[in-house]
Structure formats: C-alpha cells, structure tokens
Amino acid sequence: MTNQQNVVVLDVISHGVGKVLPPSSLTVAKSFSPQDLKMLLMKKFETEKGGAKVNAWLDSMRASSPTRIRSTTVSLPETDDRSSWIVHHPSALSMFEQIVAASRGKQIVMFLDYDGTLSPIVEDPDRAFMPKEMRATVRDVARYFPTAIVTGRCRDKVYSFVKLAGLYYAGSHGMDIKGPSKSCKYKKGNQGVLFQAASEFLPMIEEVYRALVEKTKSIAGTRVENNKFCVSVHFRCVDEKSWVALAEQVRSVLSEYPKLKLTQGRKVLEIRPTIKWDKGRALEFLLEALGYADSNDVLPVYIGDDRSDEDAFKVKEFLRRLVDWKKFTQRELRCA
C-alpha cells in the first residue's frame, strides 16, 4: 500500500474473479484477463517444463526480492512493468472509502498472504513469526469477514505461525485447503481438509526435496524447505557468487522431473507440480465453498506482497480500518 499498492480488490460481479477496481473510480471498472489475474496471484517467474535456462534463472534471481522501502514517499524503481502495475493497483488505504462503498450489500471475503504481508521477511524461514498485534488484528478481521490465509508455505507450518482456528488455510500455493477448525459463522458442515489438488505428487515432492538437500548441501547458505506439495530453495543467505552453482544443481535435479516446474519468489526458487492450480484457483475454490460461486453478493479482497515488499504496518492499518468500519455500520444498523 502507500505507493506500493499491494491490496488488490477483486470484483467478481461480471467476470468471475477477473475484474480489478481501477485507480480513480469504482464505476469505470477495468477488465483483467485471466492471464492478468494469474500474474497478480502467482510469482512472476516461471520456466518451461524442466527445460529452463540457468541464465534466465539467474537474471530472475537477481531481480527478485525488492528492498524494503520504509518511507511513504520514496518511489519504487521505475520500470515500465512496475509503473503500469501500480496504475492498475492503487493504494488500498487511499481507496478505503471507495472499497467500502463497493462492498455495500456484499460480503467481503478476505484473502491474506503470509510471508512479507502478515510477517516481516527474515533470513530464517522458520523464524518468520507473526507479530502479536497483527494476530489480534487478523482475529478481529475473521470475526467480521470470512478470512483465508493463502500461502506458498506448508499449511501446518503457516498454521503454527498464525495460530488462529477460525480461518481458512490454503497452503502449498493453494494446493492444500482446509476450513476453520473451530466454530465460525461462515463454516459450512465439517470443514476439515476441503481440497488437495496435488495428492499424487506427495511421494515425488518428498523425493525431490531429499535430492535437493543432497545436491545443494555444499553451497553455503542454501536452505531447502519442504512445503508438502512444493519445495522452496532459499538463496537469501547464499553468496551471489554461488548462485550459478545453485541454479545448476537445481536444474540438474529438476531435469529428472518433467512433471515439476520452477517459479520464483523473493530470494527463493519454488518447485511445484505442473498442474493447473495456483493461489488464484484456490481463491475461486474458497469462494465457491463459501457459497459465492458466480455470485454478485461478494467482494473478495486479496492482500499480498507478490510484487513488492509490503509494509506490514500499512496492512495492519487497512485491516484495522475495515474492522472499525464494520463495527460502526453494524451499530448503525442496530440503531436504525
């Protein structure tokens, strides 16, 4: 948000989840193709099946993980790509009034990314803890709106960080979806595991994880994380001089697995099944599970850091304002 504009408001009214509210007016909605939506919800970089060029990987590795920008006035590196993205994704905080106006008569459904959105980016992925105040805010949000955490992480791992039972969790880039484990007014029936899009890949992912650990163990700073239906190879702590070696090792492992593909996040290479499933599909699945398939009565809000390093303070501020607004409107309705 601020000038980083990471809160994305998706309007499902006429194009499924393919319409994004424009910068200046909510009435002149700009249509986005499914391709654009995918770009929003997935990390940008993706290779062709197993045939990726190490050089292309390296370019992408170098471009990844923008530096955290603390000032609200500092501008981001001005690439055409980034500027045009920002034009279409204005600050949610500055658009707050328009967003709540657009939600009139509709159910807001909240989708939250974890790393870099609810938790600060840290060197050790096992220590990406969620600040207490953020947890309290997300708990409040979930009281008023159906809320889902949508993450590349293993679902159990993200749950151990978030520790809130009233939420939906979509782990492994949306390939592992579970409903709230405690009673919640939006919950429908038994909400245990709702969907696992890539179950048949479990043994393969386990095998690849072990192979990657073995092949990269001599590259100092590499960290391989098993995210159940996908694997992350972290290079945040790897000296840039060793990136070529790392990319080559990853490529050599992946060349044995044509059913897996590589995408890239922030200083992380992500290996996942080549199935047609991603965070966007998880979002659609959850809307359907909540009874909002093809519905005009819903406003899904996705908050993520897929394009830039989010300022967690701004995320919290936006969520807090949303909760306050909801409390206020409910009170007003009762008094009317």
Ligand SMILES: O=P(O)(O)OC[C@H]1O[C@H](O[C@H]2O[C@H](CO)[C@@H](O)[C@H](O)[C@H]2O)[C@H](O)[C@@H](O)[C@@H]1O
């Ligand atoms: O989809 P996300 O929830 O954003 O998950 C993407 C990756 O997030 C985690 O890695 C990122 O955060 C780490 C902790 O701050 C950081 O060390 C790393 O450099 C970041 O890329 C997670 O550990 C990965 O498995 C996810 O793929």
